[in-house]
Structures are given as structure tokens and as C-alpha cells.
Amino acid sequence: MATVKVKFRASSVKTKEGALYYQVIHDRLARQLRSGYKLYPSEWDTERSKVILPSGIEEGRRYYLLSVKAALDNGLARFKELIAWLEHGNMPYTADKVLELYASPTEYGGFITYARKLIGELKQIGKICTAETYTTALNSFVRFHGERDLLFEEMDSNRMVQYETYLKENNVCPNSTSYYMRNLRAIYNRAVEEGLTGQRNPFKHVYTGVDKTVKRAVPLKVIRRIREADLTQTPAMDYARDLFLFSFYTRGMSFVDMAYLKKKDLQNGVLSYRRQKTGQQLFIKWEKPMQEIVDKYDTSGTSYLLPIIKDMKMDARRQYKNAAHLVNDKLKKLGERLGLGIPLTTYVARHAWASIARSKNIPLPTISEAMGHDSENTTRIYLASLDASVVDKANSLILKSL
Template sequence: MATVKTKFRASSSKTKEGTLFYQVIHNRVARQIHTNYRLYPQEWDSERKEIIFPPGTGEIRRNYLVSLKTAVQEDSKRLKSVVLRLERTDNTYTAEDVVSKYLSPADNCCFISFAQNLIGQLRQIGKRCTADTYTTAINSFARFRRENDILLDEMDSDLVTAYESYLKSIGICPNSISFYMRNLRAIYNRAVDKELTVQRHPFKHVYTGIDKTVKRAVPLNVIRQIRELDLSLRPVMDYARDVFMFSFYTRGMSFVDMAFLKKKDLQNGILSYRRRKTNQQLFIKWEKPMQELIDKYDTTGSPYLLPIIKSSSKDERRQYKSEAHRINRNLKKIGEQLGLVIPLTTYVARHGWASIAKSKNIPIATISEAMGHDSETTTRIYLASLDTSVVDKANSLILKSL
């Protein structure tokens, strides 16, 4: 196995700084890697091969030496990772190979570059949702790294724990931290599957669970207030309120599912759609309040039931995401107008429907089926035996209470 040493080369002038360099030795052949790290002879311990702080070192110089020492440690770690990666291959390698790979690491050997390549591949095969979540996570990690990439072999628990501390320091909530960690872990595991690195379990000491969500439901009287609010002079807020109410009327349908509803999905008084998140097929009895909202908006020439996606010739995903931001921004204004203590968003309609259904003693299994939940085994067992008419009766009961 190749060995790596850090060495100091003194200046020919005793009053000037010397430089550090790395020496790679393999099969009795030595190669050097030069650095721009400069220090005085008295700041280098030749026996222990490390930077030291001689007596009388000022604060500014000490800070410089500390940063230099950290840089040397990171470089040494990276060099050793290159050696280990070459050792794992069946091919013979030279000291020159170590130096070459250190100076010009391949994109697929670096974590951020690997993630970006992976995201591009996912978009090409149509997995845009996964690509978007990976993009959000890797952009956060890149900000933490100040856009400096890192070798896959350098991804360890210390680095990931430092990233977690960084997220906490800028006020990111536990569930969002967990979201970032779970997606970064998925990216890392893909690199392991491709044998670009060995599994070091760098995410084992950080939080990847899900905290209990802060209550986002509102009671029935607030839903009534939202429905009856006079917004005739503020059409954009009126539209945002209608989208909110449509979600509530349809058992808390998620915004993405509402956006992609098509007119052909409504047949013989039944609205049928497949959840984008779980691919579960759902059926909803068409009720009068739903039709009243649909009749308010002219969607002539559009295949969509709601005017969220306005042009099939443009990027539909970008349209619905842009509209979601706009609608939620206006819903928050409505919530502030009503004096709500929680931000009003389309998601509140989903939480609200479930909370109100539970308050009316509707069975949890019925609520689960109504909302398209399929993540718990026990829920699936109960759902398998439910008749959809039970769900429709539950929804009718809630709508009549308004």
C-alpha cells in the first residue's frame, strides 16, 4: 500500500517562510505534491510531522496556523482515501496514479458532483419528483460546504454531524433536517450500490426520524368562516379560498392531485383519480359544493377540471408549483385576516378534514381510506374490507355540517 507523508521544505533564507508538501511513496517510487502552505521552521515539528505553535505566537498568526493545520488534515485524509480506493481495485497502481487522482478527482468520486449527475439521470427517465427532492437536499449541503465538493470516501459521521449542527444553527426545524438527511443518505447509498465507495454509515448519528407535526388543523367553525368570507373585491384571494374549499370538499385532496385532475376523471357523479404520492386509486362522490366551485371558472379548451394548469404546451409541473406558492401566499393573508394562529395553507384543508372527521366519530380506518393513506400495515388491513360508500357517507356528513 502507498504511504503518504507531510514534509516541510525550509527556505534558503532563514528569515523567510518555507513550504509544506506531500510525499507519496509506492513500490519504492516517490512523488511529490506541492502546496501553497507556508510557515516558518520553528512552526514545524519534524519528528511528529505536524504544525506547532511556538511561544509568543500572536493571535492572528495562531488563527492562520490553526486553519493551515485543518487544511493539512483534510488533504491527508483525502490522499489516504485515494489510496484506499485504488487498493480496492484489482489493478496495479503507481505513486503517479495517486497524485493524478488526488489532483484531478473524477466527478463520480465526489459527492456533490455524483448527486448532480444522478439528478440529471432521474430527470431523463421521468422521475422528476425524486430529482426535485434530491436537488433541494444537495443544494442545502452545497451551501454548508460553501460549494466545495468532497470525495465520497470522505463522507463520514463527523462531517454529517457537523452539517446537522449547521442546519440547527440557521433555524431549520427537526423534520426539515430529517428530510435533508434522508435524501442525502439515499444519494450516498446509490453511490455505494455503484461501488464508488464503501458503506461507512455516515448518517447513523444524525436524526432521520419524523417529529410529531405541529397542529395544522382548524375546527369546523373556522372552515365556515373561510367559506363565508366576502372576497368578491379580491379575486386572487377568492380563487385561493375556492381551491382551499375544493380540497376540503374532496376529503382533503392534496394540491398536486387537484392540479392534475382532468374533466374525464368526473364520470356519472363520481370523481376518480390516482394519488401522485402513493399511486392509490380513489373515488369521490360528486357533491353540490364541488360543482358550484367548478362552475365559477371558465376552463373551456382545457382538459383540466381546475384552472391551476393553464397551458398544456408549457411545463405543467412548473405551472402547478408556481400556482401553489401563489395560492398559499394568498391563503396566509386570509388566515391573518381571520386572526388564525397557524399559517393557512392548502395543507390545512387536508388536516382540517381529518380532524373534523375524527371529531364526528368517523372510524380511523374510514378516514385513512378517504385520504388515501397506505403507509401502515394495519390501516391497509382495515381498508381492504371497507366499502367506498362508507367514505362517501362520511364526506356527505361533513359537508352537511357546514
């Protein structure tokens, strides 16, 4: 593996400054590159290869020496990242190649190149959700930074604070900002684990927490208005409304779980499925309103229960994502037509079920079990799993109230 050090070459004239240069050694071959900085011998510690600040120096000279020290540290970090990249890729290289790449850093790539490569690898091994979240965060960052690649050493706390300011100026909410930061941090940390860069903690001064959001629930009377709205002239909106109601009927089932329901999941009057998010298995007593929606659509050509993934030959996840976008767009328009004070989305159905259940004095543990909490810490609070019949009774009580 190549090594790199900073060396000092004194001037032949004792009263003049000497030059600082980088020395790269690989396979016993040494190559040198000028740093562009000069110092007096008294300002350099040859044994430790470090800039020193002699006592009694002028303030201006002191600031210059500090800037030289910072620049040399950054230069060494760049060299080490470049060498780590070459070693990680098992690429044959020479000391000359290291200097060549140092002079043209875009050839070996930095954070953005690494992130895109990582996303591609995640897709190849089936980690589609992670790849999509990383892509969303990276796209946001690229809109701020531009397409020019970013050396890992440039991923510092100042840049991330600037990015956070950019997001605030574009009215991005704190939770979305945190979402981008957490995913970018995950990408960066993977690079650190692979030895491509050192840990500089660039996210230490930006927000990466989760604010409590204002929940968007609607009361039972609004659910009735949504159910009873005449949408015969707008089939796409009618379709969106049906999926919204199906989510509500099934205790706020998430859209992704609805999309992947199979016909075989419905047996002997019980719908069973595992949450895509947590893997938790849930059981729901099949009710008449659910059957009415299923009967309304022809799904004979697929193994899926609902008309979301419609073509067995096409990518299922792409169909689910497209359907989710369409449904939420139509629900938003439906909400505007009904004069609702909040944007209507599939998420509203999930939270509405929980809020209405609570208003019916259904115990919180029952609601938690019914919805399949995605937090293990939360579900542990409720100890053992509740009897499914208790949950089904709660759901029946809500549906009969419609």
C-alpha cells in the first residue's frame, strides 16, 4: 500500500523560505508533488513532519502558518482517501498514478460517485427500499450542491450546515430535512466503514432527530362523506376512494401492505398478512364492506387481492409506487372537493381509524395491536399479543358506526 508524507526542502539561501512537498512511496518508488507552500526552517518540525509556531511571531505570520497546517492536513487526507479508493477497488497502480489522480480528483470519484455506486449495489442485492431512500436523499443534496462530485474531505460540517440552510430556505419541513440528513449520514458512514475516508462527523451540527408531527385524522362523519360521495363521473377518483376506504376498513392498513395482499391471504373469513415495514403478522376478520370493494374490480389475471399490481409480467414494486402516487393525487383532489381542511392521503385513513377507535373508548393496547406498531419498544409495552377476537370486535364496532 502506498504511503504519503509531507517533506520540507530548505532553500540554498539561508535567509529564504524552503518548499513543502508531498512524497508518495509505492513499491519502493518515491514521487514528489509540490504543495505550493513555503516556510522557514524554524517553522517546521522535521522529525514529526509538522508545522510549528515559533514563539514571538507576528499575528499575520501566525495565521499564515495555521492556514498552511490546515491545507497540508487536507492534502494528506485527500491522498489517503485516494489510496484507499485504489486499494478498495483492487486496482493496480503506481506512485505516478496516485499523483495523477490527486491532480484530477474527479477521475476517481468522491461522495456522490460512491453514493450512486452504493445505490446500484443495493438494488442488485434486492435492498430496493434502502436504495430508494438513499436516492431520494442524494437527489436532494445534488439539487443543492450540483452534479460536480464532492471529495470526502469536502463533506464537512460547514457544508452540511449550508445544505440545511438551503432546505429551510426552500420551506422543507424539519422532519424531511432530518430524513435527508440521516440517509446521507448512513451513506457517509458506509464509506467510513469501507476505509474510503476518515470519520469527520460532518452531520454533528445539523438536525437529525424526529419532530412530533401534527397528525392528520378525520372524524367519523368525514369518513361517511367520503364513502357517500358520488364519484360515478370520475372513475380514477372512485378507485382512489375505494382503496382509502379499504385501508380504513382493515384497521388502517398501509398502502404498501394493501398492494401486496394475495388472494391466498384470505381464508375462512380471516385476512392474514405480514407488514412490509416490520414483518409483524396481523389477522383481520373479513367484513362485508371489504368484500364489496374486492368484488367491484376484476383481478382474475393476477394473484393479488386488490387491483393495485395488475400485470404479473411487470415490476411489482414500480406498479405499487405508481399506484400510490395516483391514488394520493386523486385523494387530494377529493379532499379539496369535499372542503376538508387537511390534504387527504392514504395515511389519513390509518390515523383516522386509530383516532376514531380511541373516541369509542377502545383501549390503547387494543389499538396498538390492531394497527401493528412498527416500533418494537412500543409493542413491548403492551406485553403479550392480544386475543385477535378483541381486535376484530373493535373493528366491527367501528364499521357498524358508519
